[in-house]
Amino acid sequence: MTSETFTCATHGEIDPACVCKHLLENPVQQWHCGYPEEDEPWPDAWCSACNEIFEREGEWNENNEDEISVEMICGHCYEDGIARSVARLDDAAQADWDRHLNIQCAELQVKQDAMTANLKINDYPRWNYYQESAQLVFSGGELPDLVADVEFVGTLSTSSNTWMWSWANFSLLEEVRSRIEAVRGFGEEHDYPHLTVPKWAADMQDGWHMTAIAADTLGALGAYRVPTDNGFIFMVILSAKHRYPA
Ligand SMILES: [Zn+2]
Ligand SMILES: [Zn+2]
Incomplete structure (x- = not known):
């Protein structure tokens, strides 16, 4: 350079x-x-x-x-x-990619329903995330606080209408983007350019689709989306446990 x-x-x-x-x-x-x-x-x-x-x-x-x-x-x-x-994909490759997205999307929905039922994450009025510990903490509910281990998948900017993978986002701490390269590797293996190109034009559905693929690749329980100043951070929940008061 x-x-x-x-x-x-x-x-x-x-x-x-x-x-x-x-x-x-x-x-x-x-x-x-x-x-x-x-x-x-x-x-x-x-x-x-x-x-x-x-x-x-x-x-x-x-x-x-x-x-x-x-x-x-x-x-x-x-x-x-x-x-x-x-x-750049030709018609056959594009059809294969679309099929893959549909399958992953349906699988995430199943996981998401199970996670919501088991962990009752929608019953907590508050959430906070901590990049240093890669944790998403749900609190303020009747149940004990729930501490989830998360990986950031990427960010959707609603001002530029782009998706950016967290592996290419150096403003995020390494702690929340140490495992996401596995998704890129999956993309290399299958020649899925959406998984290997750092940033591209995208809408909300694209954000969920990429998150669904990440949830599958990383074996996550489900996913979560939090708002930012100009869009959303998509993350996957890898594990979660209650934090009981001492
Ligand atoms: Zn050339
Ligand atoms: Zn220029």
Whole structure:
């Protein structure tokens, strides 16, 4: 990554990212790149054709670097481009993905009904979450307080209408996003781009769908959604126990 700034017609002056010219021309295809890191939000990316050239050497070196045409783009445009890549599936793959979502959604509903009946989480007037301990605490009810171990799945922004996986959200403490990478791994295995692209255009239903998949992958009891200033945090409840007064 270079440190020189770059001026984008849409987004102004910003740090640049590097992509192959094919992704710049058509972002709705697979992006071959690493995952965002806190100090490298926009890792170098290239298309499947360029990836074949990359794979020949297993790296970019003097034997293949002349064969890729790299372009600089602004970081926000990079995010917009990779976000669009979730629409890259062909009809058969899209149908498989839709089917998977429906199954997971139905399974979460069953879990959710059982969890609500067993733990009576709707009977508590208050909840608070604590990122340091990855706990969601229900309190103020007739029953003893209920302490749930949670993993944050992601956030839905209702101002930008986007879903962002917690594994890409470095404003969250690691304690609440240490296990969610398993869902990304499942996405890699099945080539489900919605599970491997950090952020994409989404609505509330998408938030529940991603949470349903996370609940299945992580073996959760159910899920919970809490409001934020500009949307919602979706979490899964991995276990829960009552806290009896000492
Ligand atoms: Zn390319
Ligand atoms: Zn831009």
